[in-house]
Amino acid sequence: MTPHEKLIFVDLETTGANLVNDxxxxxxxxxxDPDGCIERWSTFVNPGRPIPEFIQGLTGISDEMVETAPAFETLADTVRARLQDGLFIAHNARFDYGFLHHAFARSGHALNSEMLCTVKLSRALFPAEKKHNLDSLIARHELIPEARHRALADADLLWQLWRKLNAVVPYEVFSKTVQTLRQQPKLSLPATAES
Structure with a gap:
């Protein structure tokens, strides 16, 4: 991690946890951006299939809300441009990166971003803590959720978490931990969510 690096906090909502079928x-x-400029972006995606009732209840995203949204194939170039030239940061990055990887592959594109998982980061920095899901981190670090299980709100929570960790963990420790975690091998898919 360098002070001159773009950070890209990412969260997805999906129809379920199966990378192949959902x-x-x-x-x-x-x-x-390195200069502190923040850009927030979100979009619904038409999944091309019904959203299960349980997922609708969890996220508040209904079939009606996504029926006129673009398919991922239509959004692929825009999403790829937004993920370029920065560190991909997600909570359980295997889940979000895995879904995007598969979505890009189905649309004839590739996703090749270096990534960092905030679950692993929390475990490395606070090994005595037992829980590292996002709700636990919200409580532990007094984060302020705008909404839970909505993509942009959860991505914003990760940005809040990043700033809190930078404030409470010595810079050398934080930086070294980030460097160690981002040097780990690429994903071995599939994965399930811990959010």
Missing amino acids: RITEIGIVAV
Whole structure:
């Protein structure tokens, strides 16, 4: 991690946890430039299949909300441009990166971003803590959620978490931990969610 690096906080909502059968319903991205400029972007995605009732209840995203949204194939170039030239940061990055990887592959594109998982980051920095899901981190670090299980709001929570960790963890420790975690091998898919 360098002070001159773009940070890209990403969260997805999906129709379920299966990378092969389920699809993305919402994408949220908070990009933070080295100069501190923040750009927030989100979109619904038409998954091309019904959203299960349980997922609708969890996220508040209904079939009606996504029926006129673009398919991922239509959004692929825009999403790829927003993910370029920065560090991909997500909570359980295997889940979000895995879904995007599969969505890009189905649309004839590739996703090749270096990534960092905030679950692993929390575990490395606070090994005595037992829980590292996002709700636990919200409580532990006094984060302020705008909404839970909505893509942009959860991506914003990760940006809040990043700033809190920078404030409470010595810079050398934080930086070294980030460097160690981002040097780990690429994903071995599939994965399930811990959010």
